Amino acid sequence: MRRVDGIGFWKLCGSGTGEGFTPIPNLGVYSILATWPDEETARRQTRTAAIFRKYLDRANECWTVFLTPVSMRGKWSGVAPFKVHERNRDGAVAALTRATIRPLTALRFWWRVPDISAVIGADRNVIFKIGIGEVPLMHQITFSIWPDTTTMANFARVDGPHASAIRAVRDGNWFSEELYARFHILGENGTWNGTSPLNKKGIPA
Numbered sequence: 001m002r003r004v005d006g007i008g009f010w011k012l013c014g015s016g017t018g019e020g021f022t023p024i025p026n027l028g029v030y031s032i033l034a035t036w037p038d039e040e041t042a043r044r045q046t047r048t049a050a051i052f053r054k055y056l057d058r059a060n061e062c063w064t065v066f067l068t069p070v071s072m073r074g075k076w077s078g079v080a081p082f083k084v085h086e087r088n089r090d091g092a093v094a095a096l097t098r099a100t101i102r103p104l105t106a107l108r109f110w111w112r113v114p115d116i117s118a119v120i121g122a123d124r125n126v127i128f129k130i131g132i133g134e135v136p137l138m139h140q141i142t143f144s145i146w147p148d149t150t151t152m153a154n155f156a157r158v159d160g161p162h163a164s165a166i167r168a169v170r171d172g173n174w175f176s177e178e179l180y181a182r183f184h185i186l187g188e189n190g191t192w193n194g195t196s197p198l199n200k201k202g203i204p205a
Helices: 039-048 050-058 103-122 149-157 161-172
Strands: 010-016 025-034 063-074 093-101 128-135 139-146 175-190
Touching (some): 025 050, 039 050, 039 063, 039 175, 063 093, 093 149, 139 149
Antiparallel strands (some): 010 128, 093 139, 093 175
């Protein structure tokens, strides 16, 4: 990956079973997160670079989402990986959270995850959601897509399992590193479970 022309920050991640929000690994679904200097380079290299071609050749299905960051706070592996060049726009928004869980708090963290997963799964506003991670149990990432910032904020702030977990994180200092980022969606390539999660909601690909 590090030899791919134009690539910046990148991570290879596994996923959990179901939609990824479990500590049990799913050995069939993997994720690559990468930053690029521009959308044209991102589209070209994820389609033609040798390492991406190897993944594509071995995959039954591949879905790529192209994003541009509109806000970010925190760090990932000690660095700020995304450069924000524009402000929030109207329309669909993607949210990414990433945390390194302190070993002594891991059990408390995972005890709350099923309730949060059930709530987000029941929310009809969420367009797409998945839990992924670099290191099982310790390095966790959530990625979700919402029709707008209002619906995303409502889910995060309404009192319930998610809001309760956030309070516990703050009160108990569960994470040794955190990052929160929002993105505007530029487009997509490929399918997820045979369809386009974005097009079925009317988001341009």
